[in-house]
Amino acid sequence: MTDAPSSPNRTSPARVRLLAVADELFYADGITATGIDRLIAAAQVTKATFYKQYGSKDALILEYVAGRDRHVREALTALLEARQDPAAVLSAVVDAVVADTARPDFRGDPFLNAAAEFASPVHPVRVAITEHRDWFTGFLEDRFRELGAPQPGAAADEFSLLRDGAVCGSYAGDAVAATSAFDRAARRLFAAPVAVG
Known part of the structure; x- marks a missing residue:
């Protein structure tokens, strides 16, 4: 490119x-x-x-992906500034995902959609998408660490995978079923008791 x-x-x-x-x-x-x-x-x-x-x-494609990334980072940074409790932040992320899938113009996740169009993992678009997803997972990991999760990285990976399934399932199938399952499973992740010792 x-x-x-x-x-x-x-x-x-x-x-x-x-x-x-x-x-x-x-x-x-x-x-x-x-x-x-x-x-x-x-x-x-x-x-x-x-x-x-x-x-x-x-060049326009890369700017499109960068703009989508910037929007997500700004929204999550603002969310973090507005809420101190990590569980409240994660709960708000769940709510935002569910609300997003309910939009009439919802067409799935823009990053997953773009990744599907560029097969090579070293393509600049895929590199930008990987950087975005790494940042998002890191954001989640920090919240799980603040909650005292024994394996914050694993919890973040699970949350991210649940989110991916929710947005794909909502677009390709039953949005209510997909987001309800996401809501239940994601909230169990950050409401689970913390392992001691």
Whole structure:
């Protein structure tokens, strides 16, 4: 993948519009299914403007993934600042996942969806997704450590896997069943008594 061209005005209205359109279309219809011509038409820019702002679709894809990552990090950081109790933070994460799956435009997890489109684990998109998932698991591990979980890393891995199952199950099948199971299982993880000694 090529890097975005260097531009003195990286927040131009055209650039912002292109990213907003890409965010919507990549999530709704898939990354590879969304062609440059469709992006250009929906953003109401010229092809020259697209290439001036991003240089390639690959650069736009990476910015889309980075934007989704930034949104999650900011939301979880704000959640952490608003709540001191780690169980309350984890409970709020569960609530947010359940609420997210109930949106009419819900199409599954954007990171899992993107990973499915890029097979190579060394592809820049996959690398960005791995970094995002590692950060999220680390965030969970810190909360479980604060709770005194005997194996906070294992608890974080379980929570993350439960979340993945909930978002995939909600999109592909019965959202109520998937999120209800997630809610029950995830809350058992952080409500379980802490092992002593």
